[in-house]
Amino acid sequence: MNLAYRDIRHNLGRFLLTCVGLGLLLGVVLAMIGIYRGLVVDALTIARAPGVDLWVVEANTRGPFAEASRIPGDIREAIARIADVAAAGSITYQTVEAEHQGKKLRLYVIGYELTRPGGPPEVTEGREIARSHYEIVADRTTGLLLGDRIQLGRSTFTVVGLTRHQVNSGGDPAVYITLPDAQKLQFDLAPPAARVQLARGSSGASRDTVNAVVARLHPNASPDAVAEMVRRWKHLAAITQEAQESILTRSLVDRARRQIGLFTSLLLVVSAVIIALIIYTMTMEKLKQIATLKLIGAPNRTIIGMIVQQALALGFIGFAVGAALIVNIKDYFPRRVVLEADSVVVLGLIVFAVCLLSSGLGVRAALRVDPATALGG
Amino acid sequence: MATPSTGTPLVRLDRISKHFGEGETRVDALREVSLEVFPRQVVALLGPSGSGKTTLLNIIGCILDPSSGSMELDGEWVLRDGRWLRGDLRRLRLDKIGFIFQFHNLLPFLDATDNVAVVLQLAGADIATARKRAGDLLDYLEVGHRRHAMPAKLSGGEAQRVAIARALANSPRIILADEPTAALDSKRAGIVMDLLRKLAVEHDAAIIAVTHDEKIFDRFDHIFQLRDGRLDGHTTLHAVAAETR
Structure with missing residues (x-):
């Protein structure tokens, strides 16, 4: 059985809400990239x-x-x-x-x-x-x-x-x-x-x-x-x-292009930090369960798999929500928002990489959990 | 009726010591503890707070490294002179030891069946086989009608039975219980202890429990009293009852 999926299903509403929140943030990043591309396209x-x-x-x-x-x-x-x-x-x-x-x-x-x-x-x-x-x-x-x-x-x-x-x-x-x-x-x-x-x-x-x-x-x-x-x-x-x-x-x-570029980079960094914090917090909330899993004999790969799969699911759903949002509202922006397939794919890969790296924090915390903490109150 | 100490012990500890820190900060949690627990025995580790009973349980559970001593589990020497002889202690726990916790520690995102089945899957069983065996165990523990219930929907007694089913999933011969009845009332505590005794007999297993629960003292075959990290002798339940009075 897939523990990551079962855990997500157990707290589905909360997980989806987190995904939507992350999706809004990634939507802003995507919009900034679109505005950046739009600025160049408009200029030309x-x-x-x-x-x-x-x-x-x-x-x-x-x-x-x-x-x-x-x-x-x-x-x-x-x-x-x-x-x-x-x-x-x-x-x-x-x-x-x-x-x-x-x-x-x-x-x-x-x-x-x-x-x-x-x-x-x-x-x-x-x-x-x-x-x-x-x-x-x-x-x-x-x-x-x-x-x-x-x-x-x-x-x-x-x-x-x-x-x-x-x-x-x-x-x-x-x-x-x-x-x-x-x-x-x-x-x-x-x-x-x-x-x-x-x-x-x-x-x-x-x-x-x-x-x-x-x-x-x-x-x-x-x-x-x-x-x-x-x-x-x-x-x-x-x-x-x-x-x-x-x-x-x-x-x-x-200048405008660099301004937007810098702002987009900052947004990406903020997104990365937020993704890392979400995943870390999700892991910290499960420390007792992780300790129990370790105690009953779960190998590290099971625990790592659970955290990484949840991180990737969070990133994927968040990214999909953000992309869907921007694709549907981009025509309402006062200036052109150009979403090129390569930009979307690159951001998707960045989100994927950020999720993997961020899950590293959670994995590190999980691997440090002493199985003995499952014992006692 | 107490089960006699005969045959080959399932758990044999030989001068197990454990200290934390060094120099002025050194604390000796266990000092040369030796004991034996035989199949079908239900024994308790008793002692005041800080006496070392949880440390001892953790060492028997292969989740804490002792400073010195040797240990034999189910006929296999797994620890010699403070060094583990097995590299994969996780597998050792999975194969030989079942754990029962004070607050059952069921995984909240799995239903009763899957809480049991997960242990079997970790041991390599396919999901269908694991669920079948989990269902049988839940039936055996008379909680089969709640097999699809999530842990949050189970009563304290039901949750503890599911936890016991999980501990039994891989048919371990050693079951370690940490305050197994602390969260239960007298009636349910008695039922759980009767159940543990039944399991010990039917599975030819040894059950070692850490407890403070006076109401269940009379359910143990033997009580090992710890004081300041030393085993204070092999005590009969009558002596303990007299002392606690």
Whole structure:
């Protein structure tokens, strides 16, 4: 007969309650790992959305995400003419706050040229922008629905399409509008300010400015070689897609990533200590029974087996509870929680190892029990 | 009626001593105790607190190392000049010795049958055989109708019978009992002692009990009185009764 199982069954309610408690803790650990992964994925989402190989930005900057970058819009023509470039498009990025149904919406507005790289990677509902003005494709997390109208700057836009998981590194949902609309939104002054500028004689400045030009290369072209070619124009900098992703993960979200990473590590340590304490306490409560078992002739392996099996059952059930909890509530988090199979498996293995190590404390206590303590009151 | 001291003793102690600590802190718990217990005998170890009776019971139970002396259990010398001759004392206990505790010490997470069967399983029996034998033992001890009851649901007398069944599971010829009737009233204590005597006779076993329970003194064949770690002689129950009066 399996003594561990029988002991658990005898105190099933208490054991399950302990498992649920541990499960909540492991759920928090899993959520933190998911948030950590989500932060990285979110940071890369916008950079990966255009599906390009090269980013051309202002010289001496690492734009457009890590630093501000402004370049003339006609640079796109120059880039498109480079031999290895298959397609190029101009892009603008800006964060705006808009009001919708009485609520403030913080939006990451992306302006792109229709039919050129830079638009939404996939429209899951509705359609892509078809008109050159006043249409918008929004991420679902904005809460906007097809047909909704929203005021951005001095213009009103109609939602014609919805995307999924398009957020910037700060978690703000992205919306896509045409490049002219985006430039107008970004560079047009409010009427009073425009009048002041007019009075100062500086009204003729061109607003054909963009934050970056993105380029898709021919299949066999080398992004590094093209980037090197672009850098010969002294007023431009070129960043390959790989370098852009590196900037995003190692620079832009690095501090937040490390913060969450450290917090997750601390949570893991706390979980390990709690698991150890639970198992140790469970063992200490059974010392008299262990002494009796030893006295009647139970070998050490029977006693070790009982403690280790209970520790593993506790860890397994706790982990399953935590995982089930997070899988079911992860979509309610304000930021994306990405549960990747490898992260879940690694945490599962860590919990398994922690349970084994923690049970060592209990086993040590159990093996030290003198069978003679079973005798007497 | 007292069982005569004849034949080969089941338990033979030869000048067993045990001390704890050294120098000024040395305490001599047992000093050259020698005794013999024969099959079918029910004997008591009696003495005031600190006299060494529990120490002696632990040594006979092979759970405490003596400082010196020799011991023979069931015809086998297991201890010679303070050194164990058997490496696996756990197996020795499992095969030769049954234990009965003051508070029965049943495992609370096993029912009556499995509390008995677990000992048989530890000895290598398969679960079906173990449960069958456990059931037979519980029937024999007239507690078979409670075979599926958990220890918490058993009365004191029932629990002690289950504990006795567990002690008998591997048919040991030596049964050590630590205050077996302390938690029972006079009537139940008498029933348990009658049962132990019946077991001793039917299983050709020796029963050694540590007790303070005056109401059962007259149920023992012999009483070994310990005082300051020494055996104070081989006392008849009448002498003890007179002394305790």
